[in-house]
Structures are given as structure tokens and as C-alpha cells.
Amino acid sequence: MNTEVLPVEDDEIVKSNKPSPWVRLAKNTSVRVGGFLFSIILLMSLFASLLTPLDPTDINPSNRLKPPGYEGTLRDNDGNKYQVTARMGTDTLGRDIYARVVYGARISLIVGIAVALISVAVGTFIGLVAGYFRWVDAIVMRFMDGLMAIPAILLAISLVALSGASLTAVIIAISVPEIPRVVRLVRSIVLSIREEPYVEAAISVGTPTYLILWRHVLPNTISPLIVQGTFICGSAILLEAILSFLGVGIPPETPTWGNIMAEGRDFFQIYPHAIFFPGIFLSLTVLAINMLGDGLRDTLDPRMEGKF
């Protein structure tokens, strides 16, 4: 017991050799491929007007149901004729499918990202409160269980049917069934973190509850939520397409991938291109987002560490 208390100098402090999360992310193949595909689609939606001079909602009855590569003439407002190529053909109303697909990426990404943000934000709030306050938990979680029992697509259809078809209605309708999943995730993290000694230490130094949640609990939920968010984004894009395809989503004149496919459904056997092209883009987008999510989970989730 005759040990001296010595000050710790800088060189005595343990150095960590673990690469930072950003370095590990940049090394992950799934993140690279997914991120590359996703940024192409993002750029495509942002610069849609540079990629095609045509208006995706312009109806041209004389050019109905043309195959890909069809060259037709159009007249602008001043009466001048000019040549256009329908790279992906035209639909039953003579609208250019290429233009509709390129502009449709906007709607898909808006829906995907908005749903991910809304459901994560709302779900995190409810999950934090439910996980930390036990009496809230009993009530809120029963409600969430009930919500989870209804299939997402049915719930979305009925919500859109109630409020009328619009972009906002679709975003809300898709977000609602995703919220319970986020709540469950956040709640389970909160339940384990609230038992950590550092949270108890914060309680014993008199930190108010909202600050405990904000400083000590919330940061632990971020990486699982980034992962969950990407998966929600992917499934929201799919769900939007399904709703549009079923005719209960965004109004049919708005170019969305689901709407284009719904439009081409009747002539699928003769003119498959109307479904083929938007379908390809839809699958690529969802694939890109899911790969990104997989890669994020592999790098950010500590339980997956060392498995690859």
C-alpha cells in the first residue's frame, strides 16, 4: 500500500489502433457498389431536365404505343417541327417513357427518403419515451403491437383511401406502418442502455431526464437507425410503386415508376417495354439502397465485427 499516486503523462494513455468507422465504410464493397449506384440514380433525378428535353406529362395521341427507338416529330408552341427519339418507346397516351422514368426517379427518391426520415424521427421519439418511462411503455407498446398486426400494404391503402391520393398522403400512409419497427428497435436499445452504469452515474449527478436521453441514450441508437433507415427507404420505394400500380397511390398523371407500370399493364404482352424499363430502375434503386444498408450494418453494428 505504499504506492505513490503519479500523474499520467500523455505517452501512458492507451492508443487505439482501430480504424475509424469512415475508413471501414470506405473499404466495404457493398457500401462502395451500393453507394455508386445510388448516387447515379440520385444525380439522374436531380438533373432530369438535362437528360431529356421532353415534358413527362405531354400527351401526344399520334405517337401512342411506339416501341423503343421510335423516331417521331413534335411541334413546339411556335409551330416549329423537330425530331425526337423515344428511347424507351411511348405509352398509351403517347407520353415518352424515357422522360417519365427519369422524372419518376424524383418521386421514388422523395418518397423513400421522406418515409425513412419521418418514420425514424417519430419512431425514435416514441421509442425513447417508451423505453425510458416504464408506465408509458405498457400503453404505447400495446398500440404498436396492434399496428404491427395489420399488413403494411392494407394499412397504407386504407390510409390513402381515407385522405385522397396525393404525394403527402402516400408518404404518410407508408410511414405509419414503418413506425412500430423503429419504435421496437429504439426501445430495445434504450432498455439496455438505461442499465449502464454511466447512465446511473448521470442520474446520481442530477442530470435531468431529457438530457440523459439526449446525451447518453440517443447517441447509441444512431448507427442501428442509419441501417434501419436505409432498409425503410428501400421498402418505401417498393411500397410506393405497389400503391401506384394498384391505382391507389399518387395521381396517375404524375410520373412515378409504379404509375408507368400500371399504365403499361393492359398491353404488357404486346408492349412489354412500358413495364420493363421502370421495373429495371426500380429494382436497381432498391438493390442499391439495400446493398448500402447491408454494408452499413456490417461496418456499424458491433455484433457483426470480425465476421467478415
Add this chain to the structure above:
Amino acid sequence: MNDPRTVLDIKGLTVRLPKDSDRENAIEDISFCVNAGEIVCVVGESGSGKSVTAQTVMGLNPPDQLTPTAGSILLNGDEILNIPQPMLRKLRGERMAMIFQEPMTALNPVIRVGDQIAEMLEIHTDMSVSERNARVIEVMEDVNLPDAPSMAKSYPHQLSGGQRQRIMIAIALALEPDLLIADEPTTALDVTTQAQILDLIKDIQRRHGTAVLFITHDFGVVAQIADKVVVMRNGQMVEQGTMDHMLHHSIEPYTRMLISSVPPLIPPKRALMTKGKPILSTQSLVKTYGAKGWFGKGRVVHAAKRVELEVRRGETLGVVGESGSGKSTVARCIVRLINPNGGEILIDGKDIAGLSQKALRPVRKDVQIVFQDPYRSLNPRRSVGKSIVEGPMNFGVSKTAAFKRARDLMEVVGLSPNALDRYPHQFSGGQRQRICIARALAMEPDVLIADEAVSALDVSVQAQVLELLDQVRKDFDLAMLFITHDLRVAAQICDRIMVMKLGEVVEQGPTASVYANPQHEYTRILLDAAPGRDVDFTAGVSAVR
């Protein structure tokens, strides 16, 4: 020890760590041997490579991460390092067996313990079912398990920690291996259970002539059972020799430091505080768990039964007891991390037992706690400076003033003030515990509770943190409640001792008189169970000096 046959012979063993680690090799040039009928203790602090050594012998290292690069391991004269897995699998169990630290997780929870023992026989022998069952009962009786036939039919969760560890030993011994490797087998157990398991291992080794390789960090345990000792530090062998040599004649400074870090069981003389009003006291404090269930009454656990204690300023009250004795429950009730079911908690005369969370906040600063696990007591995402100033800033201290005080406190706890903007992972366990003490002191509390605050630390670091706790108690005139399972530690720091068993206080009194003349049977059992109690750890050191 009539039979000098060498069972295990390790020569120049070197195991490489993965590339990004803090050192190149996990262990470097380790050489020692274990003879039949001999217990060899490998002792060292965390990170010394003692477990890696044991796992390399068993061939249990993760293959991509720990690669043996040099040396040889001979089992009964046959090379077993880097032999193919099928050959190794045959050796495991038959000629060498291992028991682990955690008896809770080392057994499969969904298989009856008897079947888990029989599994060994099924794989390695061609015994019939009835022969196997008979052998299972035989080995269970061999490890002194009562009523073996019925216990063989129970599941692990139905057994106590000590019984599970006996089952583990029974599994290891079922095939009468030549070598038994025990990796910290008693660290997770209570002292009284630890004493029984140590006796058992020694007894088995004597009866069967098994060679035992025993890994531990505790020199008390070493003194109790070892024939030969190997001291390791940072992957290197410091020295090896007989127990007697180590205790009395070693000249290696590291060995001597390890030995002298074992706190003696004899409390030093301390002036007893009798003056002054108690700053902290409890009156018939009651905490019960699991009283109400949804369907009728659930199982009720009385974690604290009418606990009464008193601590004055500048005084340390030690609360000792085994796991489940309710000592931590009392601490957590006093800090009001859990709500007591009844009784009074008086802080400077004010009862806080029934206060609402809101009314409690102003009182929180008076009572501070330091937890056991230094790796979980600091938020890994906040710099230690932010962790320290959090409390004072909650009570309206300005940021600059709080940080100025944090810098002073870092010096008080023996750390460089410049380290405030570093994160917890950049500190060692002992350093983190110092930071936790600084965080508690930042609140300028009247009462400091140390809940097993030194239990997770290496012995050498433990001594320093104890010293620090005692120092701050003196300098800040704190009332300290020191909770521990370790009677040696309690002897060094406590003015008075309170012994708890199953939620009840069985004995209370000045440390010196409780140790010298225990009144309660349970206190006597606890004192007798302290490992190496007959060995004077200061003797050898002074002899060399």
C-alpha cells in the same frame, strides 16, 4: 510428487497477435513444464498472456487472429502444437481437459448436467449406456456433489455457481486426463465457494496424480494451492520457481510487487471516530423485489431487511458479504437509483427515502457513487472532461468554472489535467476509475459510496486506487461507504465493518475487533475462506530487503 514424469512441456512458445494490435506477440518465448501430480500456477495481471498460453495448449485460439510462430508444446512427449484438428480433438478430454472462469455460460442450459458429463464418455469411449451412467454418478461423487443420481437429472440453472463449477470439473475429469487446465476457475465465485473449489482441485490432483495448469491473477489463490509458480507480464515470462522461492526469496521486482500488493488480512491501526453526528444513516431500510406479479404473488426476494447503518464525516464504513447479500442494494437505495420499500435514509438529518424524483434532485449532489466496472461507468462517446463537468453544470456552475475545477480534480486523482479532452477508451481501467472518482468529487458530496470500486482492477492498480480513495476521504472529510466482497481490501480501508448475509446485517463493529474476534458464525466462515490466509505476504519481501 513422487512421480517426476513431465506431462506438459512448453518450450519457447511464441504466439503472434493480429496486425493492428498494441504489441506484436501475445506471448513471447514462454517455457515451463508441468509434472504429474503438480499444480503449476501461471499468474499475471490482465494482458499478461496467461489465458492465451492456456488456450494455445488446448488449441482453442481463433485461428486467424492468434498464430503460434515458434516453439513447441509437448504433451507426454508428443508434439501437440499445430497438429491437425481431428488429432487435437481426440486429445482434448482424453488426455487434457479445461475448466473455464464462468460456470454460468460454460454449461449448455438446455441439457441435463448428467447428460453433459455422459457426452464426453459417449464421444471418446465405447462404454454402454449403463456403464456411462454409472461412471457419471462416480465422477459426480468424486467432485463431492451431494445426491449425485438426482442431481444428474437437473438442468444447469437449478444449480448454484459452485455446483456448476463442480460439474465442469466432473466433465473435465470424466476421462481421467493427464493434464487439467483451469483458467481462473474461481474468479466468478464467492469466497466461501472459491475455498471449496480450490480444496477440491487440490484433492483431485493428490488422488489422481493429475498435472494441473492453473491460471489466476490472485496471489492469495496461488499461495493456497501452487507447487510451482510462473509469473507473466505483458506476454513475457518474468520468472518461475517453487512457491516457497517466490514467496520468500524472489528478487524480481515485479514478482515482489505482485506479492506485496496482496492486502494483508490484518487491519492497520486506525483512530476510531466516535465524535460528531452521523452524516448518513439508515433506519430499518427495506427493499423487496418481485412482490407483485400479474397472476397472483410472484417469488419475493428480500434484498435488504431492516438495515441500519451510520457513517460520520471522515469515516469509512465497509459493507462486506457474498453475492446476493444485499450490499449493493443498500448502496443503490441510498443513492436512490432504486426506490426502497420502507425505512428512512437520513442525509445530514433529512430523510430522502420517500422523496419524489423532483424533490430529490437538489439532494443528489450530497451523495455520490463510484461503480465497479470502469469500462461501463463512463459514456464512451463523451470526453472525460464533459463527463466530469456534467454534474456541476446541472447545478448552475458556469462552464469555465466547472472545467477549472475539473482540471484541479484531475490532479487530485493523479491524472494529467491535459487529458480532459480525451475519450474513455484512451485510458486504462485504473485511470478510468480515477476519472470516476473525480466525477464524484466534482459534486462536492458529503457521502461517497464505492460499490466494489476496486474489484475489477489488477492488484497493483487496486492498491493505488484504494490509496486514492482513502486520501480523498481524508482531504475532503467525506463519509465513505465502501462496498466489497473482498475482506482483504476491506481490512485496509475501513474504520468499521458491517457484514451482510441474505439481506440482513449479521455483524457490525470496528474493523480490528471484527477481524480479530468475529462474533457471528458467518463472519468466521468468510474470514476462514480468504485465500492464502495463512501466508504472510509481507514476510518474503522483508526477508529479501
